[in-house]
Amino acid sequence: MFPLQHLWARTGVFTVLLSPLSLLFAVVSGLRRLAYRRGWLASRAAGVPVIVVGNITAGGSGKTPLTIWLVNWLRSQGYYPGVISRGYGGTARGCVEVEVDSPAAEVGDEPLLIRFKTAVPVVVGRDRVAAARMLLERHPEIDVLVSDDGLQHYRLQRTIELAVVDAASGLGNGWPLPAGPLREPRRRLEQVDAVVQVVRGATLLRTDLPVASWRVDFSxxxxxxxxxxxxxxxxxxxxxxxxxxxxxxxxxxxxxxxxxxxxxxxxxxxxxxxxxxxxxxxxxxxxxxxxxxxxxxxxxxxxxxxxxxxxxxAPEPRFIDWLSARIEQELPSRVRREMQDEQF
CATH class of the missing domain: 3.40.50 (Rossmann fold)
Structure with missing residues (x-):
């Protein structure tokens, strides 16, 4: 992946050679998005609100650290979150609940880290609808699901979409995979609920994105x-x-x-x-x-x-204010639970 980041940073011979495959990828992925948008392929609701933390580029943009922050923040606000993830790099077949001592080779390193850092229930599975179903069956107290990645997993309906962009690399050369890093076209950012830019050190915010974005500092x-x-x-x-x-x-x-x-x-x-x-x-x-x-x-x-x-x-305070207001609209269950607790 490291050499690819350099190749994807600019348009060159590598880009030209792979452009036919990129065109094919763009057509196939575009048809898939259209199928879900038109209802030719069905999406499924989880039964609780779903927050997707994803991106439109391949490679590490900072999704997992932001997911960890989000889950811990939700807990601090009185919610009961659970996490679903594909478990990329793991060998698990079907859906598997992640424990603190689960082998990373089975469940994937990122889900294991999320479980370690948040102590909330985590289930991995290629089929995120099935993963969500297992998680809610085993942990009925969960009132919000956070999907680590999954922006392109349209089979699972989502309530809030957060797209993460690395401020240092942005959208690379702007080409679809494999000639560039894009999983989806840049206009996809116009459709999500919020775009956050991950800033490390002295890196400046990008001004070439198609939409406004919030700032999240990693240090x-x-x-x-x-x-x-x-x-x-x-x-x-x-x-x-x-x-x-x-x-x-x-x-x-x-x-x-x-x-x-x-x-x-x-x-x-x-x-x-x-x-x-x-x-x-x-x-x-x-x-x-x-x-x-x-x-x-x-x-x-x-x-x-x-x-x-x-x-x-450290997300900027305005982003936290926006997120808090948005989640209050989508998660009335916490209010009902607090009222029930007060009655007892």
Whole structure:
């Protein structure tokens, strides 16, 4: 995925060579959207409001950290959220509920991280309608579903669509897959409820998007030792030594930039997105720093000096105000539940 991000950043020979396949992809995906819009293919309601956090580009735009923030924010507001995800990279067949000790190889690294960071019920499955059904059957207290990714999974009806765009890379060269990063045309952003731009460090907001957007800042939080996650330190307080910065995420440069900004001396090593880490990939006796998405796959064999960097996610206040007002309109169940609780 890392080399593709460079190729997708501009139009070149690579783009021209793959343009026939991109045209075919655009036609097929367009027909599929039309089929759902016209009702030729049926969509299904989950029974509770559904918030989709997705994007129109391939690669890491920041969906999962925003999903984690959203779920924890919903809990702080008194809701009972659950999460559904495809479980990309996992081997699970059908629908599987994610536990804190589930193998990442089975359920996928991102759903496992969401479960670890939120403690809410999470179910993975290629069929998100079936995943939603399982989640609600097992956890009837859930009053809102959050779909990690799934913007293009039109079979599941949604109440609110949040599209995430990485401010550094934007929409790349603007071409559909595989010549570019687009899963859907850029005008799709005009149809979602809100577009959020993920900003890392000194990156500027993009002004070339077809719609206005909200700002969400990602910054380096504290780090914890994989062998004992209760041991945390500010990133700048890690020992002054040469670190191996290893990561298997869609946009590794953002991670490396955070380390550099904190004054960490490191050697970067980027693996493919969703890489299934093995003990031989990293030095057991070395000083290693990684993202939390990588860490959930390394807990069982982590060396003593392996640390995971947490992300601080900070949406702009106006976005939170908008989201709060919108959800209050869509989730009257919380009000009814509070009234019932007061009666008892």
């Amino acid at each position: 380096a939080g504290s780090a914890y030792r994989l062998g004992d996650p209760r041991e945390t330190r500010p990133l700048h307080a890690l020992p002054q030594q040469d670190w191996l910065a290893a990561t298997g995420i869609g946009r590794p440069q953002g991670f490396f930039d955070m380390l550099q900004a904190a004054g960490i001396r490191f050697t970067p090593r980027a693996f493919p997105d969703h890489h299934a880490f093995r003990p031989q990939d990293l030095p057991a006796d070395g000083a290693v720093v990684m993202t939390e998405k990588d860490a959930v796959k390394c807990l069982s064999f982590a060396g003593h000096q392996w640390w995971a960097l947490q992300l601080d996610v």
